[in-house]
Amino acid sequence: MLFEKKLFTGAKLVLPDRVLEASLATRAGVIEGILQPGVKLPGYEEIDVTGKILFPGLVDPHVHMWDPSPLNYREDWVCGSQCAASGGITTIVDMPLSVPPVVDHEGFVLKRNVAEQASCVDFAFWGGLTPGCVDSLAELDALGCVAYKGFMSFANPDYPQITDGYLVRGMRNAAAFGGLIGVHAENAEIADFGSREMAARLGADPTLHDEARPWWAELEAIQRAVLLARVTGARLYICHMTITQGAAFLKKAKSDGVDVTVETCPHYLLFDKTILREKGPYAKCNPPMRSRENVDALWEYVFDGTIDTLGSDHGPYADEEKVKHGNFFKEYSGFGGYDAMLAGMLTEGVHKRGLPLERLAALTSGNPARVMGLAPRKGSLLPGTDADIAVVDLDAEWVFDGTKSLSKTKSSHNIYHGSHLKGKVEQTWVRGELIYDHGTIKAARGYGRFVAKQK
Template identity: 70%
Template sequence: MTLSTCKKTILKGGTIVLPDRLVGASLVIENGIIKGITNAKIGGDYEIVDVTGKVLMPGVIDSHVHMWDPSPLNYREDWYHGSQAAAAGGITTIVEMPLSVPPVTDRHGFELKKEVASKDSFVDFALWGGLIPSCIDKLEELNDLGCVAYKGFMSFANPDYPQITDGYLVKGMREVAKFDGLIGVHAENAEVADFGSKHMSDINCKDESMHDEARPWWAELEAIQRAVLFSKVNNSRLLICHMTIAEGAEYLKKAKMEGVKVSVETCPHYLLFDKNILRDKKSYAKCNPPLRSRENVEKLWDYIFDGTIDIIGSDHGPYSDEEKVKEGSFWNEYSGFGGFDAMLSGLITEGVHKRGLPLSHLSKITSENTARIMGLYPKKGSLLPGSDADVLVVDLNEEWIYDGMKSFSKTKSNKGIYQDMKFKGKVEKTLVRGELVYDNGMIVGKQGYGQYVPKQNQHS
């Protein structure tokens, strides 16, 4: 079967995941677009693909990816390898963060990122713009180029991508409010988190799970509250990135009810793991904000089910194994890891099978909501007629074990947080705009097939 040469395809016999229900029907694709959903017999020169017993889901739109490319650091991950790993995990649109070298803080940085991704990516992509003090006056220009959102670090970041301090954050919010733009923030109180981490290093703390105490829940909550207040009084849309705490979710739930234009992202690792894994995986599982308690993990799932948490982003950003231990002290090692090719299977395993999460809700938090919040809907985000045919063929019952050494990612590792995890549910095929890109363990798409997807519309 070679879907890549066929412009008219029918996926027959599967269960289609729609926004509000599941439908047993055929999915009709023409010229890369969902043409229809039907049980009627269709004549004509269609290629018929039997997907009986499988589930058809909208392709994942990953809201939070670090490819390190273009950059001297692209030995960690690049568009060529990373987009293949994305396809293997069911990600059909990568929404890439602006922390490349140079960062996406002006037209030059944007054009360079777009050029590299267009040349190498196997899947479609959208781009975040930067939010640092020096680029506030470039936000409208980046919006005109199609950036979907603007990322700032309330915590300390790095010299090439400095922290967005409060005054500049407010100024940025006022700027994006002019064009209904979206500000995304890493919400941790910078001084509290930095002080706590340095204290743990100074006392030579040997318990890695204390990372949760070093950067405590209340440092995250305080930053969330501050960002929401700024957003509310400046009438700006806001996304809390990689939110980890139940206290934050409860506060954000109430803020939404009060009409604040705030959305909430969390990551799969905050739903699958608690801080105790740090004692085993050590710095290979270190990330910011930290992994929290098991009690907190269970509470986060409640906010998945009630809709408080809008979207899931992987925060994929691998480091080499050597880099993760180069300082010789957990407290001084890099934070972050890869593994976005495990994200969807992890959520199916832990959410659908273990907790009864409806497939329609899973598709909302991995695709539709992201498309709506980031202005990519209805081109992306659903299997309704008229949308791009970004389709996953998923076997909900296939059991498999994740091996980072077999990942398509540029960084191969058997030490990562997902290593040797047992999953139930696997992507069999990934179609991007109707073209088969990944098929049962093999990349069958073409380098450079992925297209840039600019912000399509205003917030819907």
């Protein structure tokens, strides 16, 4: 029966400020209480998770589901949500680049209807930030969108770049209702010019993607976005930041009182640009992978709190699409892999670098939920929140196989394919119901619910 009472026993709970050996009681899909180990509750089904770690279900703030869209052969809400569940993700925050995009009431309702019929995890939506919709942000806010995404770089004809004048206008409109403006921060002309120049150098090493779209093109856009947010009073979210120079600047901006949230992606903390020689276009993304020195230094800003959130930027392509031009610098940018996100961070962050579990939970759940306006309903294992739980074997050692992913795009070219990982999601619970169990999806299509921004 749905929403029956449950008592999770024998595990350690990752709470916002500590890791605690305790039992966790849930009732009607909500966390009811945290109890001393060994306490029994009559009428509660006992879930024995002895020796495991209970994480708050992940809130992924940066997903491209490709659905609704003619491109949903890459990923759709059925497969994409199941893939998310296998990685401990219980709430997907989907970007607005569907077809049609979420820039008005029609686009919002269409996406919500599709997701409600298909998703097995909960979901929230970014709204669009394009020149044509900057005056529709209040309408999207009323519908429940959590934030508004613009590309300072060139995007695509269906989702045009937000140039500076429109960005200022959008920021002013969002500031009027406390809306969150998110940006892909790269200087458009520098990145485009460099990419076209590199594409003309036939046979150029793929690691030169880092030079085609250089660190200073990213830094300039970050600085410009912060300035515009400062003068308009807007809340700002920097998507997928890759550079230590940007982190240092944003750390200072925060100390100066700018309301800016900083996101990076697991792949920028796990891989450096040499992965492009091994995986080729299958590992290409924007902004680019950077040097190993940059990767190692970026971790300092994970530990000190400058980086607030981890977003997967999950957005797979079919294998043939990633090599259709025969020129690395002309190929599509982006890939999937959020089913390996938590395991990758446990491996590299917790086991290798000593990242505290509660800090990892803040990056992957607590902070995204708070910044996106989904807290207190989402984001922790504290009483009163939805019973969204990832059951993790912290010491399980395994090898990720992209051909067995639950994503619609299964591939040995997956950037995580062949990765040796330590720490594995065994079960995922959404609102008190088991939806993923040791490789098997348990939930029916459409179990997931839309979660609006909390007013």
